[in-house]
Each structure stands twice: as C-alpha cells, then as structure tokens.
Amino acid sequence: xxxxxxxxxxxxxxxxxxxxxxxxxxxxxxxxxxxxxxxxxxxxxxxxxxxxxxxxxxxxxxxxxxxxxxxxxxxxxxxxxxxxxxxxxxxxxxxxxxxxxxxxxxxxxxxxxxxxxxxxxxxxxxxxxxxxxxxxxxxxxxxxxxxxxxxxxxxxxxxxxxxxxxxxxxxxxxxxxxxxxxxxxxxxxxxxxxxxxxxxxxxxxxxxxxxxxxxxxxxxxxxxxxxxxxxxxxxxxxxxxxxxxxxxxxxxxxxxxxxxxxxxxxxxxxxxxxxxxxxxxxxxxxxxxxxxxxxxxxxxxxxxxxxxxxxxxxxxxxxxxxxxxxxxxxxxxxxxxxxxxxxxxxxxxxxxxxxxxxxxxxxxxxxxxxxxxxxxxxxxxxxxxxxxxxxxxxxxxxxxxxx
Numbered sequence: 001x002x003x004x005x006x007x008x009x010x011x012x013x014x015x016x017x018x019x020x021x022x023x024x025x026x027x028x029x030x031x032x033x034x035x036x037x038x039x040x041x042x043x044x045x046x047x048x049x050x051x052x053x054x055x056x057x058x059x060x061x062x063x064x065x066x067x068x069x070x071x072x073x074x075x076x077x078x079x080x081x082x083x084x085x086x087x088x089x090x091x092x093x094x095x096x097x098x099x100x101x102x103x104x105x106x107x108x109x110x111x112x113x114x115x116x117x118x119x120x121x122x123x124x125x126x127x128x129x130x131x132x133x134x135x136x137x138x139x140x141x142x143x144x145x146x147x148x149x150x151x152x153x154x155x156x157x158x159x160x161x162x163x164x165x166x167x168x169x170x171x172x173x174x175x176x177x178x179x180x181x182x183x184x185x186x187x188x189x190x191x192x193x194x195x196x197x198x199x200x201x202x203x204x205x206x207x208x209x210x211x212x213x214x215x216x217x218x219x220x221x222x223x224x225x226x227x228x229x230x231x232x233x234x235x236x237x238x239x240x241x242x243x244x245x246x247x248x249x250x251x252x253x254x255x256x257x258x259x260x261x262x263x264x265x266x267x268x269x270x271x272x273x274x275x276x277x278x279x280x281x282x283x284x285x286x287x288x289x290x291x292x293x294x295x296x297x298x299x300x301x302x303x304x305x306x307x308x309x310x311x312x313x314x315x316x317x318x319x320x321x322x323x324x325x326x327x328x329x330x331x332x333x334x335x336x337x338x339x340x341x342x343x344x345x346x347x348x349x350x351x352x353x354x355x356x357x358x359x360x361x362x363x364x365x366x367x368x369x370x371x372x373x374x375x376x377x378x379x380x381x382x383x384x385x386x387x388x389x390x391x392x393x394x395x396x397x398x399x400x401x402x403x
Contacts, residue, residue: 066323071133077331078129081338085121088341089114095354102350105168105188106286110344112192113161113293117337120154123147125334137226141212144226148210149203152242155301156199158336159250162294164191166254169287173261209233239312247298247305254294261287289347293340300336303329 092114096107127147171179215223228235307329310316344351
C-alpha cells in the first residue's frame with residue numbers, strides 16, 4: 001500500500017469469511033483480525049439472534065460495496081489527475097522557459113513546484129491507482145520503498161517551495177530595495193538546489209521504514225502489501241514527525257511571512273519612498289496568487305494529514321464511513337498536484353496570455369504543417385504531370401523520326 005493509500009483498510013476479499021486488509025502497518029492488520037473474530041462470533045449467533053445476523057450481513061454488504069466502487073472509481077479519478085497534471089504542469093514549465101521576460105524569481109519557484117508535481121504524478125499516482133484497483137501490492141519490495149520515498153520527497157519539495165515563494169514575496173514587498181541583490185536568478189537556483197538536496201537526504205529513512213508485509217491465507221495463497229514496518233519502528237512517532245515537519249512548521253512560517261506582508265501592503269510605507277499605485281497593485285496581485293496556492297495546498301493536504309496521525313496511534317476506527325472519508329481525503333491530497341496550473345490561469349494575466357500563446361503556436365504550427373504537406377503534394381503531382389507530358393512528347397518525336 002502506498003503511504004497515503006488509506007482508503008481500503010479493511011475490504012472484503014473473494015472469500016467473505018476473510019477480510020482483505022490493505023493496511024497501514026502490521027498493527028492495523030492485527031486489529032482487523034480482532035474485529036473479524038468478533039464478527040465471526042456474530043455470524044455464529046445468527047441462529048439465536050436475528051438482530052445480530054442482520055448487523056453482520058449489513059456490515060459485509062457495506063464492505064463489499066465499498067470494495068466494488070473504490071476499485072473502479074478511485075483509479076478513474078487518479079487517471080484524470082495524471083492527465084490534467086501532466087498537461088498543466090508541463091505547460092507551466094514550457095511557458096516560463098520559453099519566455100525570458102517571465103523568468104522572475106517567483107516564476108522560477110513556480111517551475112520548481114510544477115516539476116515536483118510532475119515527479120509526483122509520474123512516479124507516485126499510477127502505482128497508487130494500481131494499488132486501489134488490485135487491493136494488494138504487485139510490484140515488489142524495491143518498488144514499494146522507492147514509491148514511498150518519492151511520495152515523501154515530493155510532499156516536502158512542494159511545501160518548502162511554497163515557503164520559498166512566501167519568503168520571496170516577503171522580500172519583494174517589505175524590503176523591495178534591499179532585496180534586489182538577493183532576489184536574483186542565480187540565488188533562486190541555489191535555493192532550489194539546496195531544497196532538493198536537503199529533502200532527498202532527509203527522506204532516506206523512508207527507504208528503510210517501509211517493506212512488504214506478507215499475508216498467508218488459510219488456502220495457502222500469499223498476498224503482499226506495501227506497509228510501514230511498525231515491528232521495528234515507531235509508526236506514531238514517525239507520522240507525528242512527518243506531520244509537524246511537512247505541514248505544521250512550513251505553513252506556520254508562511255503564515256508569519258504573510259502577516260508581515262499584509263501589514264506592509266495595507267498599512268505601511270516602503271523604505272526609500274512611496275510606491276506607485278501600479279507597483280502596489282502588481283505586488284498585491286502576485287502576492288495574492290502565492291497566498292491562494294499556499295491556502296489550496298493546506299486545504300488539500302489537511303484531511304489526509306489528520307487521518308494519518310490518527311491511524312498511526314490506532315485512534316481511527318475502521319468503519320465504512322471512515323473508509324470513505326479516507327478515500328476522499330486521499331484523492332483530495334493527490335488532486336493538489338494538478339490544480340496549480342488552473343490557479344495560475346485564473347489569477348495571473350501573464351500566465352493566461354502565455355498559455356494562449358503556446359496553444360496558438362501549436363495550432364499555427366499544425367496549420368502550417370498541413371499547408372506545407374498540401375503544397376508539397378500539389379507540387380509533386382504537378383511535377384509528375386510535367387514529366388509525363390515531356391515523356392509523351394519525346395515518344396511522339398521519336399515515332400515521327402525527330403530527335
């Protein structure tokens with residue numbers, strides 16, 4: 001199971017006497033087995049109590065329906081996320097790289113965020129979709145560890161890129177003159193590179209803490225699940241550290257920076273003189289874009305982060321309603337990887353114009369290519385006709401004795 005694939009903690013397998021637990025860790029598996037034993041007792045009491053029998057049958061029906069729908073619907077949602085995310089984030093990268101006038105420090109950080117989302121979409125989302133469709137992990141232990149590693153890497157890279165974007169806006173708004181020597185393209189590349197190196201190194205423990213859990217059924221069939229190794233590591237502590245370091249701390253930093261910015265934008269005076277109305281409007285517009293991106297990230301990731309913490313401390317009951325909540329939270333978190341380009345299109349006039357320009361260029365190139373193909377085909381036909389006419393003339397001359 002992928003790290004955020006929490007939607008199917010307990011769903012029915014082919015045999016209704018056994019649960020098919022795609023679980024966060026081995027502890028949850030034992031909990032599932034405990035609940036299963038209790039439900040088996042209820043099944044045995046069916047002959048004595050109609051209410052117990054009805055309750056058991058309803059529970060089995062609920063889990064069966066959940067398994068049926070999530071194995072189809074959730075992969076479809078993930079497929080949409082992949083398509084929209086690939087096109088949108090690729091457009092963002094192309095637009096900024098192909099327009100030198102758009103290579104500001106903020107836009108370079110936007111490119112970095114798009115690259116992190118592309119990596120997440122390519123490496124993580126497809127495997128999670130397969131996990132939902134199959135209800136077990138078919139890709140082996142190495143792939144399990146690598147996917148978990150990149151899920152963490154992309155999560156950290158995204159949120160700390162947003163922190164860098166917030167810092168960039170803070171410097172531009174609060175210290176516009178002094179920050180001119182700091183907010184350079186070279187320093188932006190250094191900040192981005194340092195962020196990636198730090199994240200790649202700090203996430204190495206993930207390669208150790210995840211492994212394959214093997215569930216051997218009574219019929220001898222083996223099922224493999226990609227889970228957290230709670231036997232050798234403290235899952236609650238691990239998850240709490242992840243929640244604080246990847247969500248609470250970076251969002252707190254961004255919040256503080258934006259409070260200072262709002263104070264300066266709405267009530268303060270820029271050092272070195274009064275800003276022009278257009279300059280203030282431009283800074284507010286860019287800052288609003290970054291604020292919206294940060295808020296959307298916080299909203300998309302908050303539900304799954306809460307679920308992860310609760311589950312790591314075994315404080316999240318495994319009911320049908322909770323499983324649905326987990327799935328919605330999971331899809332919402334993954335959706336964040338494809339929404340940013342849409343936000344740029346709605347909130348940034350420069351990005352809107354650049355997107356239209358790229359699309360128009362593609363259409364023009366396609367039309368030019370079609371016209372060129374038509375011209376070439378007509379030219380070939382005309383040349384062929386001329387050759388045929390010349391050949392016939394020469395044959396006539398030879399027939400008439402003319403050379």
